[in-house]
Structures are given as C-alpha cells and as structure tokens.
Amino acid sequence: MEWFTAPGYALSRLVLLRLLAAVYLVGFLAAARQFRALLGEHGLLPIPRYLRYRGWRDAPSLFQWHYSDRFFAAVSWGGAALSAAICAGLADLVPLWASMLFWALLWVLYLSIVNVGQTWYSFGWESLLLEAGSLAVFLGNAKVAPPFTVLLLFRWLLFRVEFGAGLIKLRGDRCWRDLTCLKYHHETQPMPGPFSWYFHHLPLPLHKVEVAANHVAQLGFPVLLFTPQPVASIAAGAMVLTQLWLVVSGNFAWLNWLTIALAFSALRLPGGTSGSRSAPIWFEVLVLLFTALVVALSWWPARNLLSREQLMNFSFNRLHLVNTYGAFGSINRIRFEVVLEGTEDAVPTADSVWREYGFKGKPGDVRRRPRQYAPYHLRLDWLMWFAGISPSYARPWLRTFADRLLAGDPATLRLLRHNPFPDHPPRWVRAVLYRYRFTTRAERRASGAWWHREPLRTYLAPMGSLDS
Incomplete structure (x- = not known):
C-alpha cells in the first residue's frame, strides 16, 4: 500500500x-x-x-x-x-x-x-x-x-x-x-x-x-x-x-x-x-x-x-493513551515559598537561631541565581511550589518530610542542595511561608541579590525529634 x-x-x-x-x-x-x-x-x-x-x-x-x-x-x-x-x-x-x-x-x-x-x-x-x-x-x-x-x-x-x-x-x-x-x-x-x-x-x-x-x-x-x-x-x-x-x-x-x-x-x-x-x-x-x-x-x-469546562492534563484511562493536556489556565500574581529551617536548641524560643535548608531548584537563598535543571525533573522542588499555593498539596507528606530531616535521613538529604546540619540532625524543624519577588534593577546593583523576600507566617509549627 x-x-x-x-x-x-x-x-x-x-x-x-x-x-x-x-x-x-x-x-x-x-x-x-x-x-x-x-x-x-x-x-x-x-x-x-x-x-x-x-x-x-x-x-x-x-x-x-x-x-x-x-x-x-x-x-x-x-x-x-x-x-x-x-x-x-x-x-x-x-x-x-x-x-x-x-x-x-x-x-x-x-x-x-x-x-x-x-x-x-x-x-x-x-x-x-x-x-x-x-x-x-x-x-x-x-x-x-x-x-x-x-x-x-x-x-x-x-x-x-x-x-x-x-x-x-x-x-x-x-x-x-x-x-x-x-x-x-x-x-x-x-x-x-x-x-x-x-x-x-x-x-x-x-x-x-x-x-x-x-x-x-x-x-x-x-x-x-x-x-x-x-x-x-x-x-x-x-x-x-x-x-x-x-x-x-x-x-x-x-x-x-x-x-x-x-x-x-x-x-x-x-x-x-x-x-x-x-x-x-x-x-x-x-x-x-x-x-x-x-x-x-x-x-x-x-x-x-x-467543553467550556475543559479539563487540564487529564488521562481518561490508566494506560495513559490519548490524554488531554494544557497548563497555566490561571497565573499567580504573588510568589509564595515554603522554607524549611532547623535549630539545635533544646527548646525553641524567640531567640533561637534557625538555619535554612537549601533546595536545588526552587528559590531559597536570595543571592543564589536560579539554575537551569530542565529537562531533568526535580519533583520535590515542584511540589514545594504547589505547597506555597495551598497547604493541601503538602498535607500528605510535609510532616513526614520534617521527620526525615530530624532523623538526618541520607536519601532525603540527597534531594537537597544544602544541609545546614552536616554533623548531626537538628533538634527541631519548622516551615515558614515567605513572599518572594524578583529584585528591581536598582536593588540588584546595590545588593547583588536576585530575590527579595519577607516572612509572612509559620507554615508548619516546630516539630521536635521526640515528636517523630
């Protein structure tokens, strides 16, 4: 033929x-x-x-x-x-x-x-x-x-x-x-x-x-x-x-x-x-x-x-044959980031020093320029972005994630760029919600930072190693 x-x-x-x-x-x-x-x-x-x-x-x-x-x-x-x-x-x-x-x-x-x-x-x-x-x-x-x-x-x-x-x-x-x-x-x-x-x-x-x-x-x-x-x-x-x-x-x-x-x-x-x-x-x-x-x-x-009620990224069968696609039907106007922190204090207080865990791809350190990772997929980093949009995205796994950080789990730490506790795990871990935005040109020239951030609220209350 x-x-x-x-x-x-x-x-x-x-x-x-x-x-x-x-x-x-x-x-x-x-x-x-x-x-x-x-x-x-x-x-x-x-x-x-x-x-x-x-x-x-x-x-x-x-x-x-x-x-x-x-x-x-x-x-x-x-x-x-x-x-x-x-x-x-x-x-x-x-x-x-x-x-x-x-x-x-x-x-x-x-x-x-x-x-x-x-x-x-x-x-x-x-x-x-x-x-x-x-x-x-x-x-x-x-x-x-x-x-x-x-x-x-x-x-x-x-x-x-x-x-x-x-x-x-x-x-x-x-x-x-x-x-x-x-x-x-x-x-x-x-x-x-x-x-x-x-x-x-x-x-x-x-x-x-x-x-x-x-x-x-x-x-x-x-x-x-x-x-x-x-x-x-x-x-x-x-x-x-x-x-x-x-x-x-x-x-x-x-x-x-x-x-x-x-x-x-x-x-x-x-x-x-x-x-x-x-x-x-x-x-x-x-x-x-x-x-x-x-x-x-x-x-x-x-x-x-x-359909006026068009589905986005949906599979009609478990074999994922002939699916429907689409992305970014809505756009966020504000960027929220969930930042994980730990402290060595026996009991956290207002004066406790909290050290931040660094992720490979998602924004964290304001002076760190965003990196190119695609086509590689950093799955945890992507879910952390969703977590910033709504706690419902993180509810099934965030507390377990904190537990793994408290235990110093090697497999979990390999997903991160920076572990602020290289010698022993922290006593407490918490998550804080920040608002991030790109710096202006003037701010970038003055500080060298790519991001400006401000803390908004506690996202996950401090969890101690004895809680796990």
Missing part, C-alpha cells in the same frame, strides 16, 4: 525517536535518583502502602506483582540503559519486531512507575511521555519507511498539547486575554531559570508581544500541522522556536523538549531514506489496528477540547 508509507520523513522519524529516547532516559534517571526518598519503602509516600489499596485495575504496574526498593532501582536503571541504547541507535540495528518490543518495554517500565508515583508523578508530561512512547512502538525503524498514519497520530498528539494549552488560557485567567500574564509569570512560575529575572524585567509592551505570540503558536500553528507541505513544516518549525523560547525562560522538566520532538512528525527534513520502502503485512495490520484504537479513544479528549 503506497499510501501507507511516507519515505520522505525517514530523517524526521530518526530525530523524533532519538529525542524521545533521550527524554525517556532523563525520566528514568530522575526516577532512579529520587525514588528512595519519595516513594521507597521508607519514603514520604511509600509505594507498598499505596498498593495495599490499589489493584491492577486502578494502577496497572509491574509493582503489583512485587515491590522492593531493589526491584524499583532495577526497573528505573534498566529503563535508563535501554533508553540510552535506543538513543544511540540500537533500535535501527535490529529487526522491526525487536525495535517494537524495545519501545513497548520502555512504555511498560515507565507506565509501571507513573501508576504508583502518586502526587510525585501527577504532572501532564508524564502522560505525554507515555502517549508518545506508545505511538513510537508503531513508527517503525530504519528497516521500513515511516507509516503515514502514525505520523498523523503524532501530529494529533502535538495538536492536543498546544491547542489544549491555548484554549485553557483563553477560557481561564483574564490576563491571557488582555495580554498581561507574562508581567507576572516569569516571576511566579514553578521554577524560574537563569534568565527568568531578565525576562521578568522586559517592558510591558514586549510582555504583551510574548503573550500574543503564544496565542498564535498554540491556537494558529497547530491547525496548520494537517495542511500539505511545506506549510506543515513551517508551522512545526515555528512551534519548535516557541518551545526553545520557553526552554530559555524557565524550567518545565522535559515538556518543551518532548514537544519539540513531536514537531518532527510534521517538520519534514531533507535527505535520509529508509532501508526498505515496503513494510511486512503483519506490521501494516498492527499499525492500522492501533490507529483505529487511537481514533476511538480520541472521542474523550476531542470532546474535552470543545
């Missing part, structure tokens, strides 16, 4: 799949390095406790058969090794069926982590990575030309990511409609990057240009993905540029890089050919069956796009 293949997209497929494998690699590395403190047997939200109340139907995962920290480490490090091998080209060196098995294995391993990850894995880009990974199973390797229907499914995924985000903004905060949201967003976003201070201080007219350009990128270009070439390539290329702008201006884990990878389903690159133009009949049948499944499952996200 000549219509089935699109040999002109062979190089585009190669870039898409290598980037996707690189994102999988980052995801598995983040899981391997952070799970013990967050999800392990003695973590803040232990997986064994979660699985006591969740069966296969609620949380399909390999860990339903067995859980141990050693097994989780094997899954995450094994996924990282396989992702690295695919990124290096392994999937193009093996038969087509083996390539499909490799991608299916990546999907199963990461699905197993996400479905037991609880609030630490409640981000939209987890579902996005899984959905893209399921599509990659059927995109083929260098042995066959790319199936055209799967390229269209990738474009449909990219359309939902961008168009859904655009609609949620127009239906949400008024500042998206009057073009003023970026007056606040660069300062109040979850994890500012090294250039966010400079973006924040752009003149208001340029902020309005940013917002207007965002509306064009998310509501205009996605429609053009389904037009003939070269229009589709121009639209996809423009979307890549807007994603790179977001990479420079903030830290959004792998969301931007994964969106860039998806764009190569429409961005046709010159050169590159497949080893074989024809695909085996069994492969064509599987691709068409999978395409039909995605079309059927698309009913729910398509209906959601048209």
Whole structure:
C-alpha cells in the first residue's frame, strides 16, 4: 500500500525517536535518583502502602506483582540503559519486531512507575511521555519507511498539547486575554531559570508581544500541522522556536523538549531514506489496528477540547493513551515559598537561631541565581511550589518530610542542595511561608541579590525529634 508509507520523513522519524529516547532516559534517571526518598519503602509516600489499596485495575504496574526498593532501582536503571541504547541507535540495528518490543518495554517500565508515583508523578508530561512512547512502538525503524498514519497520530498528539494549552488560557485567567500574564509569570512560575529575572524585567509592551505570540503558536500553528507541505513544516518549525523560547525562560522538566520532538512528525527534513520502502503485512495490520484504537479513544479528549469546562492534563484511562493536556489556565500574581529551617536548641524560643535548608531548584537563598535543571525533573522542588499555593498539596507528606530531616535521613538529604546540619540532625524543624519577588534593577546593583523576600507566617509549627 503506497499510501501507507511516507519515505520522505525517514530523517524526521530518526530525530523524533532519538529525542524521545533521550527524554525517556532523563525520566528514568530522575526516577532512579529520587525514588528512595519519595516513594521507597521508607519514603514520604511509600509505594507498598499505596498498593495495599490499589489493584491492577486502578494502577496497572509491574509493582503489583512485587515491590522492593531493589526491584524499583532495577526497573528505573534498566529503563535508563535501554533508553540510552535506543538513543544511540540500537533500535535501527535490529529487526522491526525487536525495535517494537524495545519501545513497548520502555512504555511498560515507565507506565509501571507513573501508576504508583502518586502526587510525585501527577504532572501532564508524564502522560505525554507515555502517549508518545506508545505511538513510537508503531513508527517503525530504519528497516521500513515511516507509516503515514502514525505520523498523523503524532501530529494529533502535538495538536492536543498546544491547542489544549491555548484554549485553557483563553477560557481561564483574564490576563491571557488582555495580554498581561507574562508581567507576572516569569516571576511566579514553578521554577524560574537563569534568565527568568531578565525576562521578568522586559517592558510591558514586549510582555504583551510574548503573550500574543503564544496565542498564535498554540491556537494558529497547530491547525496548520494537517495542511500539505511545506506549510506543515513551517508551522512545526515555528512551534519548535516557541518551545526553545520557553526552554530559555524557565524550567518545565522535559515538556518543551518532548514537544519539540513531536514537531518532527510534521517538520519534514531533507535527505535520509529508509532501508526498505515496503513494510511486512503483519506490521501494516498492527499499525492500522492501533490507529483505529487511537481514533476511538480520541472521542474523550476531542470532546474535552470543545467543553467550556475543559479539563487540564487529564488521562481518561490508566494506560495513559490519548490524554488531554494544557497548563497555566490561571497565573499567580504573588510568589509564595515554603522554607524549611532547623535549630539545635533544646527548646525553641524567640531567640533561637534557625538555619535554612537549601533546595536545588526552587528559590531559597536570595543571592543564589536560579539554575537551569530542565529537562531533568526535580519533583520535590515542584511540589514545594504547589505547597506555597495551598497547604493541601503538602498535607500528605510535609510532616513526614520534617521527620526525615530530624532523623538526618541520607536519601532525603540527597534531594537537597544544602544541609545546614552536616554533623548531626537538628533538634527541631519548622516551615515558614515567605513572599518572594524578583529584585528591581536598582536593588540588584546595590545588593547583588536576585530575590527579595519577607516572612509572612509559620507554615508548619516546630516539630521536635521526640515528636517523630
């Protein structure tokens, strides 16, 4: 079936799949390095406790058969090794069926982590990575030309990511409609990057240009993905540029890089050919069956796009196939930060000296310039941002976190940048809510600080080591 293949997209497929494998690699590395403190047997939200109340139907995962920290480490490090091998080209060196098995294995391993990850894995880009990974199973390797229907499914995924985000903004905060949201967003976003201070201080007219350009990128270009070439390539290329702008201006884990990878389903690159133009009949049948499944499952996200009560970052099934996406329907005007502190005093008093724990990514020390961590995902830092918005986000795990600091737990301390008690744990730990804002240019010149902060109230009353 000549219509089935699109040999002109062979190089585009190669870039898409290598980037996707690189994102999988980052995801598995983040899981391997952070799970013990967050999800392990003695973590803040232990997986064994979660699985006591969740069966296969609620949380399909390999860990339903067995859980141990050693097994989780094997899954995450094994996924990282396989992702690295695919990124290096392994999937193009093996038969087509083996390539499909490799991608299916990546999907199963990461699905197993996400479905037991609880609030630490409640981000939209987890579902996005899984959905893209399921599509990659059927995109083929260098042995066959790319199936055209799967390229269209990738474009449909990219359309939902961008168009859904655009609609949620127009239906949400008024500042998206009057073009003023970026007056606040660069300062109040979850994890500012090294250039966010400079973006924040752009003149208001340029902020309005940013917002207007965002509306064009998310509501205009996605429609053009389904037009003939070269229009589709121009639209996809423009979307890549807007994603790179977001990479420079903030830290959004792998969301931007994964969106860039998806764009190569429409961005046709010159050169590159497949080893074989024809695909085996069994492969064509599987691709068409999978395409039909995605079309059927698309009913729910398509209906959601048209709904006035549009859901944001929602999965309609536990396999995370064909989801709905979107972010920042509302923008915070003020930045609140929860700061953890400890003291060595036997009994805390008004004169006690409290020393601050430093996080890797979230604002803390006002003189420390924000760092670039994306595409790596600092899960604790992101949840601390949500904790500043509402205590309800932190209620399930914050007191346990404080207990781990009182115990000097090594796995928990490895999640932090700075431990102010290197020799022995503190006697008491508390949390204080601060208001943060970027310094003005004059304040920055005078003090060298990137942030100005003021304490607001006690967020978590002092907890002593005897309380745990």
